[in-house]
Structure formats: structure tokens, C-alpha cells
Amino acid sequence: MTEALLFMLGIGGVCGLVLSYASKIFYVYEDPRIAMIENNLAGANCGGCGYAGCSSAAQAVVEGKASPSVCVISSSEGIAKVAEIMGMDPGSASPRVANNTCDGGKRANTKYHYLGVNSCKALSGFFGGQRECGVGCLGLGDCIKACNFGAIDMGPDGFPVVDETMCVGCGACENACPKNILQVKTMSERLLDFNQEDGALAPCSQRCPAEINIPKYISEIKKGDYKAAVQTIRMRNPLLLSCGRVCPHPCEDLCRRGIEDEPVSINQLKRFAADYEMKSGTRVPITCAPDNGRKVAVIGGGPAGLSCAYFLRRVGYQVTIFEAMPKLGGIIRYGIPEYRLPKKVLDWEIEGITRLGIETRTNVRFGSDFGLGSLVTAGYEAIFMGIGAWKDYSLGIPGDHLEGCYNGINFLSRSAMGEKLPLGKKACVIGGGNTAVDCARTMLRLGLEKVYMVYRRTRKEMPANEVEIVASEHEGIDFVFLAAPSKVIGNEDGHVTHLEYLKMELGEPDASGRRRPVPVEGSETLLEVDTIVTAIGQSPDASFKEETSRRISELALTRWSTIDNDPTTLQSTSIPYIFTGGDSATGPALVVDAIGAGRRAARSIDLFLKGEKIAPVEKSLQGKRIEESVFTTVPGITPIKRAEMPELPVNERIRSFVEVDQVLPEDQALKEANRCLNCCRTCYNPDNSIKESYNA
Template identity: 70%
Template structure:
């Protein structure tokens, strides 16, 4: 018995020795943080994070291959705890959410009937799917069956609807969808996306320079979700109050309802929800990504600069706006009259942008108060130039320097700054664009007895917005068409007394497609005036280029714009980007806003070390083939919402805003006129 016990002890000692040696030879260290991290995860082992269970996810976090927010179920508190274990700042990690851009569903015609397996994957294997729309939803619900969180259901129109409150961004629906209709993105990824040829885009959305999801926000208005509509617009346009007042709405030119009826009043609906937020007494929160530590200098506080700054800040970058004027706003402050865009409304809108944490330095002129050297010294990583088109063109005729002679933008900006003018008895404004119309309507309100528009072509060729021309006519402005000014006549005190012009007749079309005006010999005519304003166009001021050797390599075009790639807006100096009038020349406010976001995307790519390039299959100023129709069968005509205006007698004696906002009843009725278009689908039964 003793021998047996001793034998067993010997075997045990031998085994212990072997195990001791083996533990040294085959020892595998496990980082204790793995267990700590795993303890803070949900323990569901659902695989929604992309790893094979919580243990694998914990290992990925410790190895630096996954963020503290890896668990899609546990939530923000777990992410903060995991970050604490790793010695990191969890920040405000952006959640992934699933989005469906297709809203056609059952409205899309079938190109064949299918009687096989009721799955999207099976149907798509046959000629790309049964629907006529090549990218549209097939409607069999593979995505719904894939979702473990009951976050997707099939809507009444036959396309999936995502419940964002339940969606955890696991990506199962995206992987299940063979048509790439469902995409899982963060807020930043959505802000950075530009229109592409294979997107589900209605014609109005394709045409909008800011790329706003127009059908979506109109549907939200129809459903009474005004905050949702504001958020939808603001995802692409931070100046919705301003744009709702001054945008000439090119989107409405592509509205399918307008083919058979009057187009939907898209811009009035935008203004309705913008005013709803402003008048609600609270601001709708605007989320921003975690701080990146990168800093960008935005030169110019106009619509392009404000837009670029807004999107850069939302992407997590630090932004400082440098503005040469006393207040931000650029041309929408100093070029748009008070009766079209009241300054208090613009101030409210700009305040909301700055509240995101954007610094603004006013009365700071580039090339005088600061330059590229001082920006580099302050540590800015990139620069956006939105210097605007502030230099007016002159006529180049005798007498245009006489007392009482002004240029358009100079006159408008001085008036907007509060400068008092000696009110003329009779005035002539030369030009046919929006600036010329703004000048004459201002003069009417100042009390000028007789105000003329002098234009070298006919009314049909005037580039100003039709509604503005009509408003000027209603307010008593006189028009002298087919008239080319040749000199300004003055008295002995060098005060303007007359404008001399030649009568014209239209010849053959020129490069713009408009018939070229040809002078009629011997037709010189004098128009009695004591003020002449030349509003024939403007260009950017690029004199700043001479202020710094750092700008020697900055290329300028013959139109005095900053030479840049039209899609990425990167200049010839890699860290300098541009947008708005300084990139395109004088253009629409909404064009500048869209350019600001496009530049912000490129700057973000530059700051994060990515290749600066457009989105694949970029749609950029094109339309998707097959989506622009000649007819829209089935549409029943219904009247478009009319713009309510102040009576003429009331408005010409003050600078009170002329155009009024739709009532809620009118807005809902107008939203019901929308056909809810997608690429080729539309709702024939819209009211």
C-alpha cells in the first residue's frame, strides 16, 4: 500500500515537473483587458458587429482593429466603459443607420412575371430583376427577414421602411439586398455623399444644385413631420431660410407635374418648414461628428463659405471664418435687399451655424489683415476660398464717373450697410439681371419718382427671374428695351443729368443663343436722369494673390476665378480649395451652397489622407438617362399654391418683406400635389 502511494506521488511529481516545463515552453499570454472589454459588451454573441461573438470583438478592440463602439447592441455607456479600459476617449461615436432611397415599390411596372422562389436574390438573378426600374426595390423582403431587431417592415407602397429608433446598423439588410437599395451609413457618410448615376433620384433632386432630397421632405410635410423635413433639407443646405426666399428654384423646371400641370411649389414648401423652425421658439439640434483635431480656415463668409464651414464642422473639424465685411452673409446680406431677405432672419440663420462651434472673425480682409503665412503660423491644415464676386463691371463710356453714377453691387452693399443716399428724382439702372432689378426696386422704396431699366435686348432675353421682373412692373418701374448706353451727360458741377443711348435691333444669335443687338445709326436718344447705376455683371476680386509668395502657384482663370477641378474644387495648390462665385463666377445662391458642401467633402478627404476624387459615377450637373419624361399620363390638374404678397401700395413705401409664407393648410395641400417621384416611378393619384 505504501509502495503504491509512493509510486503515485512519484508520478504526480513527474507530471508536475513536465507541466511546469510545458507552461514555460508553451505559455500563451492573454491580455487581461480582453476579459474586461468582453465584460462590458452585451454578451448576445449576435455577430452584428461583424465578429464571431463578443470574445472575438473584445480581442479586436484590444488589438486596435475595432473601435470602443464596436458593440451595436450595448449602447453608448458600454462604449464609454470599453474606451476607459483602453485609455481612449469614446467621444460621440457616430451610429450606423440603414437607409432606403427607393420609394417606388409597387408603382414600378413589371417587365416579366415571376413564379419561382419569393426572394429578391432569386428574382434578381434573372435579367437583374422583374421591375422596369433597373435599380429599384424588388419587394420580396429579403432585408426584412435578415433583420434581427425588427427594424424594417414592408411599407404599403411595396418598398422597405426603416425604423431608425430600432436600427442598430448591423448591416444585415444591406448584405441581403441584391440591388443595393439599402445602405448602412453614418451621419458623416451621408453628408459626404454626392449624387451618382446609380442613385434613386427624382428629376427635381437631380437638378437641385444643393442635391436636397426634395420628395422626402415634401412627404414629411404631407405627414406633418416638420422637424423631419427641416433635417432632410439641412442635410444638404444649411441656409434654408435664405434659400427659401431667394432661390429661383431650378428644381421646379424638372418637376414632372409641370409637364402636364403647374410644377409643385417646391421652394415655398422649403420656406414653410424653415419658417416653422424659426417661429417655433427652439432650434432643432444639429449633430456633429467627434472632433478630429484638424483646423480649416474659411476665407469669405458668404453662402459658399458658410456652407463649407457648416459641413466641415459637422464632420468634426475645427473651423474659423474670416470675413472682410462687418457681418457674415456675403452677397445674401449685402446684395439681396431687405424686402426679399430681412437681416434679422439672416442673422438667426447664421447664429445657428456658428452655434456648432465655428469661430468668426469679421473686418478681416485677406491680403491686408492676414495672409497665407499667418494662417500657416496659426496651424490651419487647409484653406477654403469663397471670396465672392464683388467687383462690378463698368460700361467704359464717357461720364460714368460723374456724381450720381454708381455700380450695382457697390450701390446695393452700401445701402445694405445703412449708408444714406440723396434720393434722385429720376434714375436709370443699366442691365437686365437680378442685381439690376434689385436696384430699381430699392429706388422705388427710397422714393424715386421715375425709375428706368435700360436694357440692350428685349424683355424676353432678360436673365432676371420672371417673378422679379413682374414685381418691378407692378411697382411702377419703366423699361427701355433695345437701348445701348453710349455716355452719361453732366452739368457744369459734374452732376449726372442725362443718359444717352442708341436704339438697337436684334440680329443673329450670338454664342449665348440670344439674338445679338445691333445699333441703329443716328438713333441717339437722351433720357433725363440724375442717377445712373450700372448693373451689367461682376467678377471676383483676386488682388489677394499679390499679397503672398505662397500664392505664386495659385492659378487664376481669364475670368478672374480661382482655377480648380470643377468636381473636387481643389485648386492648383493642394491645400487650397474654393467654391461659390470665386470658382464659377457670379451664379445662384443655391449653387454656392452646393459648392460649399462639395468643397467640404474634398477638404475632409485631404485632412484624412484619402485620395481626393469625386464619387464613383458622379452625376455632377447631368440627368440620369431615361428619367426625364416628355409626358406624364394620368395626372389630374390641380391649382398650384399662389405666393401671397404685400399689396403694391403698401410695399413700395417700406422695406417690409414682400413675399409671405404659406399657411399650414396651404403647405399641406401643396405637398399633396407632389407625385412622389423616384427615377421612373411617380404617383398618378396625387391630388
Template identity: 65%
Template sequence: MTIAILVMLGIGATCGIILSVASKVFYVYEDPRIGQVEYFLAGANCGGCGYAGCSAAAVAIVEGKAGPGICVAADSEAAVNIAGVMGVDPGTAEPLKSLNPCSGGDRADDKFIYNGAMTCAAMTALYGGKRVCSIGCLGMGDCIRSCMFDAIYMGPEGFPVIDEFKCVGCGACATACPKDLLSVKTMSQRLLVFNQEDHALAPCQQTCPAEIDIPKYIRLIKEGDYEGAVNTIRERNPLLLSCGRVCPHPCENYCRRGIEDEAVSINQLKRFVADYEMNSGRRFPISCAPDTGKRVAVIGGGPAGVSCAYFLRRLGHHPTIYEAMSKLGGITRYGIPEYRLPDKVLDWEIEGILNLGVDVHYNTVLGQDFTIQSLRDEGYDAIFMGIGAWKDYTLGIKGEELKGVSQGINFLSSVADSPDKKVPIGKRAAVVGGGNSAIDCVRTLLRLGCEEVYIVYRRTRKEMPANEVEIVAAEHEGIKFQFLAAPTRVLDDGQGNVKGLEYLQMELGEPDASGRRRPVPIEGSETILDVDMVISAISQQPDIRFMEGEPDKENIAITRWNTFDNDPETLQCTVPYLFTGGDVATGPSLVVDAIGGGRRAARSIHQYMTGEEIKGSPRSLRKRHIPESLFDTVAGVVPSPRTPMPELPVAERIDSMIEVDQVITESDARHESKRCLNCCRICYDPDRQDQNAA
């Protein structure tokens, strides 16, 4: 017995020695962070993340193969905690959500009928699928069967609907979709999506410079979800109150309903929901990504700069706006009269953007108070240039130096900056030009008490580039139009004051590069217009005198139009840290173009600061149109009257800066939203007689 015990003790001691040596020789180190990370995971071991359980997922996170937000069953707080363990940017912890942009379903026509293929994958193998639409959903439900969280169901109209509350962003549905239609994105990624040739887009959305999902927000208005409509617009355009008042709505030119009937009043619907929020007594919440610590200097607080700052802030960055004037708004404040866009409306809209955490330096002039280089020295990670086009073109005729001659933007900005909105004017004035600025000048002059006001334009009314509604309003208010007239000199009264404007009568010749017929002077047709004030409003360009003091000016390319040379897809300038947008990038353009440029630049700046490749999409549309989406005829349209724009009568508006165009009523908004055909790339809803009569 004693011998047996000694033998067992000997064997045990020998094994202990062997194991001790083996533990030293074959020691495997486990990163302690794996256990910490796994602690914050949900412990569901569901496999939705793509790894075999939470332990494998924790290892993948520590090894850098997965991000802190990979767990589909945990919440965003868990992802932030994991990011803290890993010491990485918590911005990667934004929740993912699946998106289905296709609303075709049963509306989509079939190329053929084949009952043997019961899955989307099998159907795709047959000539790309049965649907006529080249990119549309096939409706067989592969995505629904792939979802382990019951977050997708087949809607009543025959296309999958995603329940955002149940969706965990695992991506199984996107993997299962053979047409790559579904996508899984964070809020930040959704903000940075731009129109592409292979997207499900209605013609109106393809045309919109801001790329707003127009059919979606109109559908939400029809359903009474006004907050959802505002949020839809705000994913692409933060200045919806302003655009609802001043946008010339090029989208309506491509409204399918307009082919057979009057176009839907898209812009009035935008203004309706924008004003609804402003008058509701509360601001709808705007989400922002977690802070990244990245700082961006935004030069210019106009629509491009404010838009860029807005999207950068929502992406988690810290923008600071440098503004030369005492208030933000740029051309929307100092170039658009208050009877079109009231200051209090613009103030409310901009306040909401600043409340997100955007800093501003007012009365700070580029080239005097700071330079591009000084901003670099302060440690900004990137710079956005959005100074606009504030330098008026002169007429280039004799007498422009006389007292009583001014330029359009200078005149409008002096009125806007005046406490009582009044400046000295003459009794009879001529405004030279045919664009929106010229119309704004003449209508402002009337409101300031000018007795007789002329538009002097070298072409005819048909060629005027101003918005048609603005031209009509000016006609109603008594503006006189002198067409086919090219100014040749301003007459002097002998004391340095204006006493008249001489012009040559013109006739239209062959079309020029713009497509408009070229005005040709009629010899010996000099005519004098009896005026004591002349305003030149023919166009503007950026003022870039500040570039003379920039150390890096040799590397910053400027075009012959005084705009910053840039890649039109990314808006990056010829030095990598500098980006641009708005009029200083494109030349004078629409407010909504500047807003779209601000978002486009924000995406590129985001890519630059996060170390991504700065690039756009190889299939980018950029206001081009998808040929198959443009129709010559639209079957099933029942004529329905377009909601007229409510406006103050001339007698009530002509003596003040009170807002002329009014917002439509809720009942009119519902009526107008029902006129929308809810178009997609090819699909649309034909009218029903009973619906249209409602």
C-alpha cells in the same frame, strides 16, 4: 507506500520543470488592450459585427482590422470608450444606420411576371429583375430576412422600411441586397453623399444645385412632420430660410406635375417649414460628429463660406471664418435688399450655425490683415476660399467718372450697411442691366424715394436673366423698362454731375454663344434719357488684388475671369491645401449654387484632412439629368390650382423695406404638399380625385 509517494513526487516535480521550461519557450503574449476592449463590448456574442463573438471582435479592433464602433449591440458611449483605449479618433465611433432610397414598391411597373423566383438574388439573375426601373427595389425581402435585429419590415406600399431606432448598422441588409440599393452610413457619410447616375432620384432633386431630397421633405410636410422636413433640407442646405426667399427654384422647371399641370411650389414649401422653425420658439437640434481636432480657415462669410463651415463643423472639424465685413451673409446680406431677405431672418439663421461651434473674425480683410500664407503659418490644416464676386464691371463708356454714377453691388451694399437703409440718390435714375442685381437696384431706388426709375437693357424682356417673379414685381411697382437700348455715354451737366444717359436703339440678330439673339445697333438711333443718376448692374467678378502679396501666388492658378482654377468635381485648387466654392470658383451664380459648392468643398477638405483620396464619384451628375427619369407625358394628373405666393400690396410696400413676399399658411402648405406626386427615378403617385379635392 513510501516508494509510491516518492515516485509521484518525482513525476510531479519533473512535470513542473517541463511546464516551466515550456512556458518560457512557448510563451504567447496577449495585448492587454484586448481585455480592455472586450470589457466595453456588449457581450452579446451575436456575430452581427461579422466576427465570431466579442473576443474575436476585440482582437480585430486591437489589430486595426476593425473600428471602435464595430459592435452593433453596444451604444456610441461604448465606441468612444474603445476609441480611448486604442488612442484613435473617436469620430469613427459615429453610429451606422441603414438607408433605403427607393420608394417604388408597388408603384413600379413590371417587365414580366415570373412566380418561380422568390428572392431578390434569384430575381436579379433574370434580366436584372422584373422591375422596369433599372436600379429599383425588387421587393422580395432578402434584406428583411438577413436582419437579426428586426429593424426592417415590408411596408404597406411594397418596399422595405427601416426602423432607425432598431437598426444597429451591421450591414447585413446591404450585403443581402443584390442591386446595391441599400447602404449603411454614419451621419457624416450621409452629409457627403452627392447625386449619382445610379441613384434613386426625382428630376427635381437632380436639378437642385444643393441636391436636396425634395420629394422626401414635401412628403413629411404632408404628414405634418415639419421638424423632419427641416432636418431633411438641412442635410444638404443650412440656409433654408434664405433660399426659401431668394432661390429662383430651378427645380420647379423639372417638376413632373408641371408637364400636365402647374409645377408644385417647391420653394414656398421650403420657406414654410423654415419659417415654422424660426417662429416655433425653439431651434431643432443639429447633430455633429465627435471632434477631430482639425482646423480649417474659411475666407469669406457668404453663402459658400457659411455652408462650408457648417458642414465641416458637423463633420467634427473646427472651422474659423475670416470676414471682411461687420456681419456674415456676404451677398445675401449686402447684395440682396431687405424687402426680399430681412436682416433679422438672416441673423437668426446664421446664429444657429455659429452656435454649433464655428468661430468668426469680423472686419478682417484678406491682403491687409492676413494672407493665405499667414493662415498656413498659424497651423490651419486646410483653407477654403469663398470671397465671392464683389467687383462690378463698368460700362466702358464716356462719363462713367461723373458724380451720380455708381455700380450695382456697391450701391446695394452701401444701402445694406447704412443704419437707416438710406443713401443719397437722384430724382430720376437709370439702371443698366437685366439681371437680378439690376432689378434689386431699381426696386430699392423706388423705396428710397426716387421719383422715376428705368431699367435700360440691350435685349428684350424675353431675354432678361432676372427671375420672372422679380420682373413682374418691378412692373407692378411702376418701374419703366427701356428695352433694346445700349448705353453709349453719360452726359455731363457742366459741373461734373450726371444730366442724362445716351443710348443706341438695338435690334436682335442671330443667337450668340448664350443662345440669346445678339443685339445689333441701329445706326443713327442715338436717344437721350433724362436722368440724374446711373447705376451699372451688368455683372461682377472676384477682386483678387490680394494675390500680389501671396508668396505662393505662382502656384495658385487664376483663370482669365479672375476665379480660382479648380477641379469642378472636388473644388481643390492647384495647391493641395486650398479649396474654393461660390462665385470665386464659378463666376457669378445663384445663392443655392454657392451653398452646394460649400458642401462639395467640405467633402473634399474632409478627405484631404483625414488622408483619404480626394475624389468625387465617377458617376457624378452635377445637375445633369438621368434620361429615363425625364417624361414627355405624365398619366393620372388631375389639374389642381397651385398655391399663389402671398405678397403685400404695392401701396403697402413701396415706401419701406418691409418684406414683400409672405409665407403661405399651414392649410395652403398641406394643399400644396398633396399636389406633389412623390416622384422617384421613374415611379410617382397618380392623383386621386378625392385626395385632390381635399
């Protein structure tokens, strides 16, 4: 018995040694994160993610083969926890949702007729499809068949429509679409998505500096879904109220209806949707990705800075705006008069941006109240400089220092802050741009008897918006063309009494393409005025370079005092964690240009803080046109009168700063929306349905 017991113990010992040795040879390590991640997945083992159960999905996340949002039925909190386990940015882990990028236009030339094919994939094999458009939806619904969650239906216009509330972001529709029309992306990816040369884009959207999906929001207005229109605009432009009032709408120059008729009043429709939200008493909800704990500083609270801060906050960053003036808004607050953009409207719009969780610090000037070193010490990992262009160019002629002489932006900003300036009875504004027009119309409203605009070229060459020039003419501004100021004359008290100018004639075109003004010898002329405002351009104020920090001294500037950057990524050429956009990078430009630049900079900052390569957007349009979308004729268009902008009568508006341009009434907005041809890249809708809807 004892011998048997010892024998059994011996066998057990040998087996233990063998198993111990084998465990070292055949040991399989399982990353503990797999179990942690699996515990934060839904646990349904539904296979909707494309993996064989939650354990396989968790392993794929750990191996880097799937994102934290792999689970198609997980909550945003669950996704954020998975991202945290992986040490990843939870801001980029928001749920994925499908989006159809081609939903406009029916009319594209037919290449051939087919019979019996009922699959997009099969049809695309026949020379790319039956229509000439190479990027358009084929309309046979492979994406609908592939969706197991009932999130896609064929819309009434023959294009798939995604129900975002049903979509789980599994990607089956994207895989099924042979034309890459269906794209499954997170909110963050969609916010920082940019127009590309191979996109299904209407001409108007190609031209918009903010890259708004114009046909989509007009289509939503047609349907009476004004909240959806606001959301569509706000995906690319957070300042829709401001843009609806001050944008010169370059998009309308490329409106396809305008080839045969008057273009659609795109900007009035944008303002209609924006004003609808403001007057509704409620705000359309704005969603943000989970906070990722990374800090970004935005220097300057103008259009570029507000735009950059808005998009960074929406994709999960902690943002602080530092502003030198008492309130945010920059040039649109202190450089655009009340009669064009009421301050209460601007306040409402900016409040909607900052309430997303953006911290603001006003009355602090970069270079004196704080510097680059203090920002880095405070934990800001990237900096956006949107300091604008506030430094006025001086006239540079004898007497331009006399009492009664002002510079354009300085005059407008002081007036905007309520300062009472001594202006006399007669004034002239020197310049032909929008700032000059704003100065002239402002002085008229301040009670001056006579206001002149002195410009060295003709009306045809004036760079101001045409609508602003026309409004000035209606209000009684006197234009003195072909006049180049040569001297400011004053009295014995040192106050302005006259402007002396030389008459000009136009010579050969200069680098800008405009004919160069040439002085006429012996043509000196006097203009009797008490006040002279010079509005001939601005540049950024680079006095912040005087800060004692060695690092800021390394920031490269151009000869125009703009911050030198890569024009495609907006990253500084000298300090990698500094980005810039808007007037501080380009010099004075459109508000909508600054908004587009703010979003582009947000994309680059996002890449920078993720440690990814800051590469330009592949095939980015950025001012270019898609050649196949350029039409010279648009058959079948029946001319329909364009909606006229409602405005205050001249005799009412010149006595106050009440807003001149009014919003379209709802019935007129709907009629104007129905003038839109709902264009895509090469398609547009037949005009008959538009005419019937308009007359309904």
C-alpha cells in the same frame, strides 16, 4: 533522500530551460489594444456585429477589418474611445444607421407577372425584377426578415421603413438587399453623400444644385411631420430659410407633374417647412460627430463658406470663419435687399449654424489683417476660400465717373448697411440680371419718382428670374430694351444729368445662344436721370494676392480672377491644402449653387485631412440627367391648380422694405404637397389618390 531531491531539482531545471526556449519559439504576441478596445465595448457578446464575441470584434478593429463603430449597441462615447485607441478620427466613428434610398412612386411599367416568389433576391434573378425600373425596391422584404432588432417594417406604400431609434447599424439589411436600396452609413457618411447616376432619384432631385431629397421632404410635409422635413432638407442645405426666399427653383423645371400640369411649387414648400421651424419657438436639433481636434479655416462667411463650415463641423472638425464684413452672410446679406430676405430671418438662420460650435471672426480682411502664413502657423490644416465675387464691372464709357454714378453690388451693400446715398428723383439701372432688378426695386423703395432699367437685349433674353422681372413690372419700373449706353452726360458741377444710349437690333446668336445686339447707326438717344447704377456683372476681388507671402503668390487664378481649381473636387490646382467654391470659383451664380459647392468642398477637405485620395464622386450627376428618368408624357395626371405665392399688394410694398413674398398658409401647403407625385427614378404615384387627398 538527498539524491532524490537533487534529481527532482535537476528535472525541474531542465523543464524550465525547455519551457523558456519553447516560449521564445512558440511566443504569441497579443496587441494590447485588443484588450483596451474590448474594455470599451458593450461586453454583451451578442454577435450582432457579425463577430464571435467582443474579443473577436476588438481584434477585427485592430486588424483594420472593422471600424470603431463595430459594436451595434455601443454608445457614441464608447465608439469615440475606440477610435482614440486606434489613433483614428473619432468624427468618422459615429454610429451606423440604415437608410432606405427608394421610397417613392408606384407606377412603373410591368415587364412580366410572376407567381410564388416571395424573396427579393429570388425575384431579382428574374431579369432584375418584374418592373422596368432597374434600381427600384422589389418590396418583398428580405431586409425586414434579415433584421434581428425589429428596426424595419414594410410601410403602407410597399417600401421598407427604417426606425432609426431601433437600428443598430449591423448591416444585415444592406447585405440582404439585392438592389443596394438599403444603405448602412454613419451620419458623417450621409452628410457627405452625393447623387450618383445609378441612384434612385426623382428628376427634381437630379436638378437641385444642393441635391436635396425633394420627394422625401414633401412626403413628410404631407404627413404633417414638419420637423422631419426640416431635417431632410438640412442634410444637404443648411440655408433653407434663405433658399426658400431667393432660390429660382431650377428643380421645378424638371417636375414630372409639370409635363402635363403646372409643376409642384417645390420652393414654396421648402420655405413653409423652414418658416415653421423659425416660428415654432424651438430649433430642430442638429447632431454633430465627436470633435476630432483638426482645424479648418473658412475665408468668407457667404453661402459657400457657411455651407462648408456647417458640414465640416457636423462631421467633427473645428472650424473658424473669417469674414471681412461686420456680419456673416456675404452676398445674401449685403447683396439681396431686405424686401426679399429680411435680415432678422438671416440672423436666425446663421445663428443656428454658428451655435454648433463654429468660431467666427468678422471685420478681418484676408491679405491685410491676416494671411496664409498666419493661418498655417495657427494650426489650420486646410483652408476653404469662399471670398465671393464683390468686384463690380465698370461701364467703361465716357462720364461713368461722374457724381451720381454707382456700381450694383457696391450700391446694394452700402444701402444694406444703412448708408444714406444722394439719389435724386430719376434713376436708371444698366443691366438685366438679378442684381440689376434688385437695384431698381430698391431705389423705388428709397423714394425715387422714376426708375428705368436699360438693357441691350429684349425682355426675353433677360437673365434675371422671371418672378423678379414680373414683380418689377407690377411695381412700375420702366424698361428700356435694345439700348446700349454710350455716354454719361453731366452738368458743370460734375453731376449726372443724362444717359446717352444707342438703339440696338438683334443679330445672330452669340456663344451664349442669345441673339447678339447690333447698334443702329445714328440712333443716339438721351434719357434724363440724376442717378445711374451699373449692374452688368462682378468678379472676385483678387487683391489678397498682394500679400507679401510667397506662398499666396503661387495661388493660380483664371483670366476671370476666379481661383483655379479642379471643378469636381474643388481643390486648388496650385496649393493642395486650399479649396474653393461658390462665386470665387465660378463667378456670379445661384446661392444654391454655392451651397452645393460648400458641401462638395467639405467632402474633399475631409478626404484630404484623413490622408485619403481626393477623388471625384464616382458617377456623380453634377448637372447631368439620368436618361431613363426623362419622360415626355405622364399618363393619368388630372390638372390641379398650383398654389399661388401670397404677396403684399403693390401699393403697400413699394413704400417700405417689408418682405414682399409671404409663406403659404398650412392648409395651402398641405394641398400643394399633395400635388407631388412622389416620383422616384422611373416611378410616380397614380393621380387618383392625390386628387382625393387634395379635395379632402
